Amino acid sequence: MKHHKSRLFWLLIAVVVSFELFSVYLAEETLGFTDAMMYFWAIALNIPLVLLSFKTRKGAAVGIFLLGALIVTYQVYLGIRLLRVQNEAHLIVAYIYQQHARTGSFPENLNGYTFHDPAMREFVQEYTVLDPHADFRLMYRVGTEDTSHYYLAKLGWGYYDD
Numbered sequence: 373m374k375h376h377k378s379r380l381f382w383l384l385i386a387v388v389v390s391f392e393l394f395s396v397y398l399a400e401e402t403l404g405f406t407d408a409m410m411y412f413w414a415i416a417l418n419i420p421l422v423l424l425s426f427k428t429r430k431g432a433a434v435g436i437f438l439l440g441a442l443i444v445t446y447q448v449y450l451g452i453r454l455l456r457v458q459n460e461a462h463l464i465v466a467y468i469y470q471q472h473a474r475t476g477s478f479p480e481n482l483n484g485y486t487f488h489d490p491a492m493r494e495f496v497q498e499y500t501v502l503d504p505h506a507d508f509r510l511m512y513r514v515g516t517e518d519t520s521h522y523y524l525a526k527l528g529w530g531y532y533d534d
Contacts (some may be wrong), residue, residue: 383460386435395447402450404519404533453495454514455519458521461512463497465523468508476505487503 464485471479478501479485487493497520498511511522511532520532 381433385436386448388436391444392440395444398447398451399455399515400533401531402454402515402519450515451490456489457492457495457512457514460487460489461510461521462522464496464510468499469506470508472486473501477501478508 388473401499410495467482468478469484471484480501481500482496495514496510496512497514497517500509502508502525509522509524511520513520518533522530522532
């Protein structure tokens with residue numbers, strides 16, 4: 373029975389750390405590289421918890437679970453927002469191209485666009501017409517204003533981490 377509990381404990385660690393590592397990857401998309409590295413170092417806090425497991429498995433398991441919950445929960449929240457704002461950005465780009473097809477130029481602003489997910493309006497940072505007939509830029513953020521995703525008519529989708 374003791375051997376079974378030991379396997380379960382190590383499985384818990386593997387699952388939680390896997391979710392934490394995925395959160396680091398997601399943090400780079402939602403918060404930027406610097407914040408993602410802070411998450412990476414937070415994951416290192418699992419090491420003392422594993423060492424604690426040699427004295428008390430329950431205490432270490434609770435600590436690892438709580439650390440994982442802190443790291444993963446916020447990134448899941450931001451990951452959902454990322455999907456929502458990306459979806460809205462795709463709809464905005466489609467609208468812009470529809471207006472271009474109809475009028476021959478890109479709209480000057482997004483005043484004629486109706487947001488499908490109004491809560492995502494605040495995350496659309498900028499829409500700029502670079503050339504009324506050939507180029508525009510749409511920028512949006514997820515977690516911080518310093519990390520932007522964008523669409524450029526001449527280049528396509530991209531990501532800028534400041």
